[in-house]
Amino acid sequence: MVSLLDRALLALSPKAALQRAAQREAARMIGMRSYDGGRNSRATYGWMAGSTSANAEVYGNLLALRNRARDLVRNNPHASKALRVLTNNIVGSGITALARTPDAAINKKIDALWKRFVEECDFNGQLDFYGLQRLAIRAMLEGGDTITRLRPVTNKKFAIPLKLQLLESDYLDHRKNGIIEGGKRVQQGIEFDSEGQRSAYFLFRDHPGEAPFNIPNSYISDRVPASTILHLYEIQRLGQIRGASWFAPGMIKARELDTYEEAELVRKRIEACVAAIVIGGDDENEMGITTSQANNGASDSGPSIVDSSGNKVEQFEPGLIAYARGGKDVKFTQPSVSRDYDAYKSSQLRSIAAAWDVTYEHLSGDLRGVNFSSIRIGLNEFRRSIEAMQWLTAVPMFFNPVWQAFHDFAQVSGALPANTPRDVEWTMPRFESADPKTDTNSDIAGIRAMLLSPQEAIRRRGGDPDQVLKDSADWHKKLEAAGVVSDADAAQTAKPGAGIVKGAEGGQPSETIVPPEHDDEVVAP
Numbered sequence: 383m384v385s386l387l388d389r390a391l392l393a394l395s396p397k398a399a400l401q402r403a404a405q406r407e408a409a410r411m412i413g414m415r416s417y418d419g420g421r422n423s424r425a426t427y428g429w430m431a432g433s434t435s436a437n438a439e440v441y442g443n444l445l446a447l448r449n450r451a452r453d454l455v456r457n458n459p460h461a462s463k464a465l466r467v468l469t470n471n472i473v474g475s476g477i478t479a480l481a482r483t484p485d486a487a488i489n490k491k492i493d494a495l496w497k498r499f500v501e502e503c504d505f506n507g508q509l510d511f512y513g514l515q516r517l518a519i520r521a522m523l524e525g526g527d528t529i530t531r532l533r534p535v536t537n538k539k540f541a542i543p544l545k546l547q548l549l550e551s552d553y554l555d556h557r558k559n560g561i562i563e564g565g566k567r568v569q570q571g572i573e574f575d576s577e578g579q580r581s582a583y584f585l586f587r588d589h590p591g592e593a594p595f596n597i598p599n600s601y602i603s604d605r606v607p608a609s610t611i612l613h614l615y616e617i618q619r620l621g622q623i624r625g626a627s628w629f630a631p632g633m634i635k636a637r638e639l640d641t642y643e644e645a646e647l648v649r650k651r652i653e654a655c656v657a658a659i660v661i662g663g664d665d666e667n668e669m670g671i672t673t674s675q676a677n678n679g680a681s682d683s684g685p686s687i688v689d690s691s692g693n694k695v696e697q698f699e700p701g702l703i704a705y706a707r708g709g710k711d712v713k714f715t716q717p718s719v720s721r722d723y724d725a726y727k728s729s730q731l732r733s734i735a736a737a738w739d740v741t742y743e744h745l746s747g748d749l750r751g752v753n754f755s756s757i758r759i760g761l762n763e764f765r766r767s768i769e770a771m772q773w774l775t776a777v778p779m780f781f782n783p784v785w786q787a788f789h790d791f792a793q794v795s796g797a798l799p800a801n802t803p804r805d806v807e808w809t810m811p812r813f814e815s816a817d818p819k820t821d822t823n824s825d826i827a828g829i830r831a832m833l834l835s836p837q838e839a840i841r842r843r844g845g846d847p848d849q850v851l852k853d854s855a856d857w858h859k860k861l862e863a864a865g866v867v868s869d870a871d872a873a874q875t876a877k878p879g880a881g882i883v884k885g886a887e888g889g890q891p892s893e894t895i896v897p898p899e900h901d902d903e904v905v906a907p
Contacts, residue, residue: 436619440526440626441570444556448525450637451627455524458636460734460745461629467744468628469520471768472776474811476512479785480846483803495797498541499788505533505547511784517548518614518780527551527615527625529585530780531606532787544791546784551625552591555584555603570624572613573605580608614780616771632737639730646723653718655700739767758816765813772810781808812844 392399419426434442454461481492500511509517521528529549536543555571562568565576573582583606587599615625629636728748735745741760743749749757785806792798815821825842828834837847858871 436622437569437624440622440624441556443626444526444570444624447627447630447633448551450633451524451526451629454629454633454636458640460639460731461636463747464629464735464738464740464745465520465523467740468523468738468768469516471764471811471813472519472771473512473515474844477515477772477776477781477811478809478846479781480807480809480848482805482807485803488802492792492798492802495541495792496788499544502540502542503544503546505531505545511546514546514548515780519776521548521550522614522616522625523628525551526627527554527613528780529553529583530612530614530784531585532610532612534791542788542791542797543795544787549585550589552589553585554624555586556624558584558603571603572623573608580613582606582608583611583613612780612783614776616775629738632734635730635734635737639727639734642730643727646720740764754816761813761816769810777808782806809841809844809846812842 388399388402391402432439451461455465456462479496481489481496483489483492503511504514518528518530529551531547531549533545533547534543535545558568558571560568562573566581567574568584571584572580573584575581584603585606586601586603588597590600593600616628618626627633728742728746731746732742735742738745741764743752743757743760744764786804789798789802789804793800793802825834825839829836829839840847840850861868861871
């Protein structure tokens with residue numbers, strides 16, 4: 383519809399009217415090409431999205447998210463299972479390290495010292511380094527971040543004068559905020575220098591949660607140099623300095639599923655309590671209400687529903703038989719069947735599993751309807767997520783810094799020469815194969831095609847290539863000394879198990895398997 387202004391402009395200046403119409407159409411097209419999610423419409427009504435920074439978002443919900451996540455893990459079986467699944471797959475029984483300097487003798491010495499350190503590194507003297515790994519990852523996933531404090535020791539009995547003290551994120555005094563002298567700033571308990579680098583952490587002397595036990599230092603924090611602190615958390619946004627609980631995205635759905643199951647359980651219990659109802663009095667309808675009450679609301683002298691003792695029914699108990707006044711006919715109750723319960727719960731668990739980055743089968747333990755292909759595809763994606771957490775978060779923020787600190791203290795104490803190379807190789811826990819035979823054949827084909835090295839294939843299974851080689855060589859020597867021929871030794875047999883004749887052209891297999899000390903008596907066919 384053309385407005386009155388457009389008509390007047392058209393009469394006075396057709397050119398200006400044409401330009402106005404063109405600009406209006408251009409504005410309309412720009413609006414059509416915008417993102418639907420950015421428009422104000424009925425679909426986005428009530429959707430409030432702030433433009434706060436990552437740190438402002440974490441700071442505003444830090445305590446609530448952390449406390450609710452821990453409550454979920456304590457009381458929700460699915461949250462507890464998800465945390466175990468993630469921890470088991472990220473750490474397993476331990477992520478191992480091997481020195482990889484160019485000098486084999488130095489590697490051997492470093493590995494021996496590292497083995498001692500692994501056994502002695504716990505500040506509390508309870509776990510080894512592999513146990514601390516598990517605690518560090520678990521605390522990060524549950525609470526958002528893990529603080530590890532490097533504690534020097536003077537006791538000469540330890541190979542490396544260093545201990546690792548793991549602290550929950552509660553120890554970090556998030557109340558400390560502001561600008562301090564020298565152009566430094568403190569944000570959520572972390573001090574940054576004038577260049578924006580971390581210079582210190584403000585840590586409580588005791589866990590704030592110990593306050594109910596009258597621990598006097600629970601709310602007193604001290605400045606600790608950042609060089610003695612390892613801060614482990616997942617960085618999800620640029621500039622983020624604190625971590626959020628892994629359970630944050632699915633927290634509400636998990637809680638709602640809990641309340642739904644509780645309501646469903648109460649309904650089932652009530653239905654199961656009432657065994658029968660006696661109804662059908664002369665002056666009552668089917669609900670046990672007298673005709674006079676139904677017609678004019680007149681009250682009666684006694685309750686309309688009583689138990690077998692004549693007492694008014696105020697609560698349901700198992701095996702209850704309720705009597706309506708004047709009842710003559712017994713009606714047995716039939717508990718209803720919730721046909722949608724399984725479907726609804728499965729749907730909710732799938733959403734929660736997606737939020738927590740585990741598979742539905744991991745979360746529920748339900749393997750119905752799963753075939754080999756579907757579970758393999760699901761596990762492949764899950765493993766990619768686990769590997770990303772291992773190599774992009776855990777290794778650079780925890781494992782490598784621990785290795786560097788180990789070298790620092792080893793060299794200062796004289797256990798290692800100064801300027802010893804610090805090359806290291808981390809071996810992750812292996813993933814169990816859904817089809818070991820197929821995966822093994824695939825690795826063999828990849829190695830023969832030079833697409834995969836034997837070392838990498840061994841590391842994928844959580845092994846040490848050098849140790850596997852040494853063990854294999856030692857075993858083959860024992861077999862040879864005992865006169866035993868095994869098709870595991872390619873120097874003795876071909877793949878089908880036929881013996882290899884030394885000096886035979888092309889390494890062709892012989893017809894007969896013979897011990898190696900008598901192979902000169904065999905004539906090649």
